Amino acid sequence: MSELGLNTISFAGHAASSAQFRALYAEGMSLVEETAGYLDGQGRAASKVLPRMASVLYAAESMRLTTRLMQMASWLLLQRAVNNGEMSRDQVLAEKNKVRLDGFNVDRTAPGWSDLPESFRDLVERSLRLQNRVALLDREIYRPTEAPIVPDNQNSVKAQLTLLQTAFGNN
Numbered sequence: 001m002s003e004l005g006l007n008t009i010s011f012a013g014h015a016a017s018s019a020q021f022r023a024l025y026a027e028g029m030s031l032v033e034e035t036a037g038y039l040d041g042q043g044r045a046a047s048k049v050l051p052r053m054a055s056v057l058y059a060a061e062s063m064r065l066t067t068r069l070m071q072m073a074s075w076l077l078l079q080r081a082v083n084n085g086e087m088s089r090d091q092v093l094a095e096k097n098k099v100r101l102d103g104f105n106v107d108r109t110a111p112g113w114s115d116l117p118e119s120f121r122d123l124v125e126r127s128l129r130l131q132n133r134v135a136l137l138d139r140e141i142y143r144p145t146e147a148p149i150v151p152d153n154q155n156s157v158k159a160q161l162t163l164l165q166t167a168f169g170n171n
Contacts, residue, residue, distance in 0.1 A: 054115035
């Protein structure tokens with residue numbers, strides 16, 4: 001692109017190594033710790049008194065929550081390794097393929113959802129918001145390179161006329 005005189009700046013790349021990333025990293029790791037503490041303590045006690053349907057849903061959602069958080073933590077650790085120069089971008093790309101930042105959605109209309117403890121539902125909602133932010137940053141940083149941008153100084157009408165002449169001949 002430099003031969004065309006086009007200079008692009010990757011704002012996502014800069015954001016990934018900025019104070020904003022460090023805050024996202026801290027928030028993600030804090031949520032992992034908070035969730036682990038909740039599931040081992042207050043959540044375990046609360047799950048024992050839930051109605052049957054909510055109890056089954058709690059078990060399924062806690063597994064999804066844990067998986068979602070572990071996937072995000074893996075991505076955050078990989079990105080931190082790149083930022084610290086511990087891994088190359090290519091190494092991270094190879095490892096990143098093992099990380100899923102999509103899916104793990106929640107059906108808030110599932111039977112028993114409203115019976116789940118408020119604090120548990122709050123952890124789920126916070127993890128989903130964090131997942132969306134991490135997935136957005138991931139797409140911005142690691143999206144495939146796009147086709148070169150054609151400079152705007154080419155006369156588009158002339159280009160269309162040339163295409164028509166090519167298609168229908170010079171009659």
